[in-house]
Amino acid sequence: MNKTRLYKLTWDFTHSGDNEYDVSHHPFEKDINTIHYLINPELYGIELIKKPIFFQADFSIISKYDYPTNSLRIPIFSKKMIDIVKSLAKDQLDWFDLIMIDDTYLEERFDKNGNLKKEVPINTEFKTFRFKKTEDYINLEQSEYRPLKSNPKAPGRIKKYVLNEPETGFRPMFRTKYIPSSLILTEEVKNEFEKSEIKGCVFNELIYERAKN
Structure with a gap:
């Protein structure tokens, strides 16, 4: 079986022409x-x-x-992205509705009860998600890493990734133990995004070796 190509999904920070995020968490606390x-x-x-x-x-x-791009650095997907992921990564995710408020609207946005006022312009076409579980694909014994000072048994920075690839293959999209902040895609998902001309994504290939038995 050929080694599966994997990619870390990150953001295109060059499109806005300034240092501001496209989307900022509101409220900010x-x-x-x-x-x-x-x-x-x-x-x-x-x-929670x-x-x-x-x-x-x-x-x-x-x-x-x-x-x-967004201030929380979480994945925020358009409807096109959501449809692709739902077709490939069924039952992996819990989805959460987002309400985007137009940042040019400077009037009071919420009433005294904390409810969004009806006149506030919003967009509800985007969602974020959480995986139902974090995978355990990294073989720590065979990987090379700099340990955390606070916990020498845990990696601080991984220099060489060695992964345990299941016989059934990696999940199409996942987070894995030891680097849970990284959103990782298989080449299948990457290709579907590119075929659908998804905008705003940067795909950084994850260079890794397969674990030896």
């Missing part, structure tokens, strides 16, 4: 909690994630790009 809740299903219950999640966005950019 407790951002770090939201990030942890979304990438660590084994540590945090799904009920507030639904829907509010952002403010540059509508001129999110109308053109499927994978917007």
Whole structure:
């Protein structure tokens, strides 16, 4: 069986022409909690994630790009991306609705009860997600890494990746133990994104070796 090509999905930060994110978390407090809740299903219950999640966005950019940059650095997918992933990665994900507020709207956005006012311009076509579980693909014994000072048994920075590829193959899209912040795709998903002309994605190939028995 040929080795599966894998890619880390990141953002195209060059399209906006400035240093601002396309999308910013709103409200801004407790951002770090939201990030942890979304990438660590084994540590945090799904009920901790507030639904829907509010952002403010540059509508001129999110109308053109499927994978917007954002202040939380979480995956925010357009409907085109969602449809592709749902067709390839069934039952892997829990999806969360997002409400994007037009960042040019400067009036009061919420009423005294904390509800979004009806006159506020919004976009609800994007979603984020959380994997139901984190995979355990990295073979730490055969990989080369710099250990964490706080925990020498855990990797701080991995220099050489060695992965345990299941007989059935990697999941089409996944996060894995030891690098849970990285969103990894197989070449199949990458090709589908490219065929559909998804905009805003950068695919960095993950160079790895297969684990030896």
